[in-house]
Amino acid sequence: MITMNASASRHAAPSRLAINRIGLWLFILSESFLFLALLSTRFYLQGVQRPPEMNQPLGLAISLVLLLSSLSAYSCEMAAAHGDLKGFRRYILLTISLGALFLVGVGVEWAEAFHHFPPSSGFGSIFFTLTGVHAFHVLSGLTLLALVYFLGRRGRYTGGSYWAVEGAAKYWHFVDVAWVFIYPTLYLVS
Amino acid sequence: MQKQALRAKLRLGLVVFAVLMALEIAEYVLGTAIKSGGWLVLAPMAIIASWPIVRYYMHINQIRHPGE
Numbered sequence: 388m389i390t391m392n393a394s395a396s397r398h399a400a401p402s403r404l405a406i407n408r409i410g411l412w413l414f415i416l417s418e419s420f421l422f423l424a425l426l427s428t429r430f431y432l433q434g435v436q437r438p439p440e441m442n443q444p445l446g447l448a449i450s451l452v453l454l455l456s457s458l459s460a461y462s463c464e465m466a467a468a469h470g471d472l473k474g475f476r477r478y479i480l481l482t483i484s485l486g487a488l489f490l491v492g493v494g495v496e497w498a499e500a501f502h503h504f505p506p507s508s509g510f511g512s513i514f515f516t517l518t519g520v521h522a523f524h525v526l527s528g529l530t531l532l533a534l535v536y537f538l539g540r541r542g543r544y545t546g547g548s549y550w551a552v553e554g555a556a557k558y559w560h561f562v563d564v565a566w567v568f569i570y571p572t573l574y575l576v577s
Numbered sequence: 578m579q580k581q582a583l584r585a586k587l588r589l590g591l592v593v594f595a596v597l598m599a600l601e602i603a604e605y606v607l608g609t610a611i612k613s614g615g616w617l618v619l620a621p622m623a624i625i626a627s628w629p630i631v632r633y634y635m636h637i638n639q640i641r642h643p644g645e
Contacts (some may be wrong), residue, residue: 435615458594461590468586
């Protein structure tokens with residue numbers, strides 16, 4: 388009986404991980420519909436018009452910061468997967484710092500945007516909604532990463548069990564993918 | 578062995594990042610240079626840029642091959 392239970396739990400672990408992954412992918416899919424709707428709103432309300440005051444270099448800079456944070460999130464996940472806890476801690480802190488830097492960049496952009504196209508204007512309403520919803524996702528991703536970091540410090544992710552790290556990293560990459568579409572839609576299309 | 582495998586994975590991550598950075602910069606250059614109809618170039622570029630993230634960073638293949 389004991390042998391059977393041990394065998395059953397051995398088989399249960401990978402299938403539970405597979406279910407976790409599918410659940411997360413479904414969540415990401417549902418979230419992507421939200422961004423898809425917001426992106427289509429931009430073209431429906433404003434066509435391809437863009438105010439000339441858009442700070443395009445700043446847009447590129449914060450895009451590169453977010454891409455770099457994705458690289459560090461990936462490195463963090465790989466370090467956890469290979470049992471490198473020191474590397475895991477280093478990369479997750481780097482990801483959090485880069486995410487915070489991205490939010491500062493969005494804040495600077497917002498301060499400029501308030502003068503040129505306030506939220507009451509056509510483009511302003513799209514700009515602030517899209518970047519606001521995205522920034523909220525970044526903020527929730529940062530909270531998740533911070534939680535994973537503190538759990539990691541307590542030695543939670545040892546012995547090949549690191550689902551929380553994987554889940555947080557996947558969510559962070561999704562936030563990056565969303566920005567890959569938001570950036571040209573708001574800053575470059577004309 | 579474990580360290581070598583980790584190093585190989587980190588190298589792959591760096592290559593993906595370099596590709597993404599090049600695509601973003603190309604997007605910026607084209608987006609600022611093209612005065613009209615830029616979306617015809619920018620939309621496919623955004624789709625192309627999102628694929629390496631989904632494939633290599635998010636490991637979408639794990640859905641079909643859980644052991645990957």
